[in-house]
Amino acid sequence: MPAVVAPARGWAGMAGSHKGSRYLLDGDRFAPSRGNYARFNSRCACLEWMMAHRAEIALGAPGATVRPVSLSRWLLGLD
Numbered sequence: 001m002p003a004v005v006a007p008a009r010g011w012a013g014m015a016g017s018h019k020g021s022r023y024l025l026d027g028d029r030f031a032p033s034r035g036n037y038a039r040f041n042s043r044c045a046c047l048e049w050m051m052a053h054r055a056e057i058a059l060g061a062p063g064a065t066v067r068p069v070s071l072s073r074w075l076l077g078l079d
Contacts, residue, residue, distance in 0.1 A: 001024050001025075001037055001038060001039060001040065001046065001068065001069055001070075001071050001074065002024065002025040002038055002046055002049070002050055002057075002066050002067070002068060002069075003022060003023065003024050003025070003066070003067060003068075003069040003074055003079070004022075004023050004025065004032055004061045004064040004065065004066050004067075005020060005021070005022050005023075005064060005065070006018065006019055006020060006021040006022075006023070006032075006064065007019065007063045007064055008063075011062075011063070011064070012062050012063075013031060013032050013060065013061040013062055013063075013064055014031075014032040017032075022074070024037040024038070024069075024074070025037065025038050025057065025060070025061065025066065026038065026060075027039070029060055030053055030056035030057045030059070030060040030061070031057075031060030031061055032060070032061055032064075039071075040068075043068050046068040047068055050066055050068070
């Protein structure tokens with residue numbers, strides 16, 4: 001799953017965020033979300049999606065680095 005970390009307090013990508021807040025990306029809006037996450041069967045498929053939509057992701061998550069994560073590790077705070 002593609003994930004981002006808020007680079008600053010009050011980040012434009014997610015109103016009311018704190019620096020370091022972690023979010024998964026919405027598969028339709030290409031922006032951080034609290035639901036409707038983009039899910040993939042493999043890391044490769046996630047990377048391909050990220051590359052295909054890098055312009056939209058840059059608009060939806062400005063200034064944040066997007067990286068593929070394992071959902072189970074992300075939920076535990078390990079990724």
